[in-house]
Amino acid sequence: MQERFRTKIAHFQHVEKMSEKLFKVASTLSIPILATEQNPEALGKTVDSLAKYLASQEGTTTTTVAPRIHAKTQFSMLTPEIRSALLAHGPSGTIQVALLGIETHICVLQTSLSLLREGFQVHVVADAVSSCNTQERALALQSIRDEGGNITTSESLIFRILADAKDPRAKEVFSIVKEYSSSTKDALQALCPA
Template sequence: MAQRRIANPALFVCDLQDKFRPAIHEFEKVVSTAQKLLKASQILAIPVFATTQNRARLGETCLELGLDAPGGVQTLVHADKTLFSMLTPEVRKGIASLQSPLSAVIVGIESHICVTQTALDLLQDGHKVYVIADGVSSVNKEEVPIALARLRHEGAIVTTSESWLYECVGDAGIKEFKQIIGVVKETHDSTRDVLQTLCKI
């Protein structure tokens, strides 16, 4: 019987808020990757955690992500925070409701602050952590490779959205594979564009 390769996946969407749009390097590309993984999360029934940083001052999560909207992706937790890490008490309670350890996949901003501190907290708690290189950014683009190098050193797996999707599925025989292929084909051009922009060698 076909089985998925990654156990207990959970998607963490960090602080993708409208007010950050003009400041973050290639913000739209990060949103595009988050949209792709959110589509996959619906197909694969992957729980989603999302946060905003100081919502009263910095605004709501970007509307195009459709989080908790009618017909959109329903999050397990959608929390506001002043912490830089996403692991607020509310998020930790949500994590505790799931089978552990998680295979946590992170997209969002900023790579060297909130993404890094979220990844470090998840690693400290014994979870496996994937940071999506085509799904994170910062105000200053130079921060990103330094943050990713640090996170690799700390034990996180830095990979791409498409690589993670195929690893998560693990077997073309699983019933959701055709739908995942549909997402991959639908986002082919945008994926290439994002990789060429955010993941330059």
């Protein structure tokens, strides 16, 4: 999520907040985070609130990836560097990828389709993705679902990953979820209306 898009993307502030929540949980659970920037020379850098989580990921198993943010010009984020980083964790059929970010109908859609074609399991976080036009977002999410991707929410994904309240990290995860409860409600109302 690049700063230049802040005023162009519908509900940018909600996507940013849910992304921050997911990055905090990923850090707590030692889950690697990979990010790309679309043509950063022209479109700018990742927003500060998220970039701080990408600067250092101590404790994660993604020691093969440096830097954490990769520049790209193609719309899919499945660049050779990202593919290598993902495959360092095993064969594509065993790897689950959660996607969040902006331009759902372009970058998120093309990344999802690229990953699905290569056998990765894809989870798109509905309250952490958006586009300039909300109608295009909805159609893109449906296309991803039609192709075999899972559409989920940030909280559902968090508890799916955590799996058991007895996990020693559960208390910290619960605290993060609670910290973002109001923001989550706002994001769901804006991005996932009933």
